[in-house]
Amino acid sequence: MRKKTICGIDEAGRGPVIGPMVVAGVWVDEEGEKLLRDMGVKDSKKHTAKKREELSEKIREMFFHNFIVVQPEDIDALRQAMSLNELEIHIFAKVGGSRRADVYYIDSADVDEERFGQDFLKKLGFETEVVSKHEADVKYPVVSAASIVAKVERDRKLEEIRREIEPELGIPLGSGYPSDERTRLFIKKWIEKFGDVPPHTRQSWKTVQKIKADMKQQKLF
Known part of the structure; x- marks a missing residue:
């Protein structure tokens, strides 16, 4: 008898103004x-960075997995044609479609969990069962595993970006999130020095527009 295949899908880096989404x-x-339960797999945010890396290595060794790194320039281009939720569904379906599963567990980015699941199923293009829930990364170990793989890969990419651009200013980049004062300051200082935003910046983000507008306003006085 064929064993039931379960797939969990999650993202890391949906909201940052700098760096990719994975x-x-x-x-x-x-x-x-x-x-996965016996390994103590849970939502990536509940593990230390060191523990996430250890678990990610084990997960990738033990189970079939796949991930897509969506670069900032691709996010900007896609955002011209679709919302952020639609973009996420598009990439979720590309990842999920790489191997069929009997059930897909996905972390819903939409306030309407059912709608997010239905939209994912349409993009997937074949009939299967979809469980779309808020905080699926907390509720289902297979989604927790996906969140760990995504988070570790996103952190690695961000570290590469730090090594590339931090020496140009000599100040920390921060987390890459709009709420991080270090990240906002880094973008501002980069614009002051080079006349444009840093590489790997999502130019469609409101954070960038606000920083540019504030700098323009300051020049008037």
């Missing part, structure tokens, strides 16, 4: 799901 999928059977 969407990851992990495929397991019911025995694999139990193994």
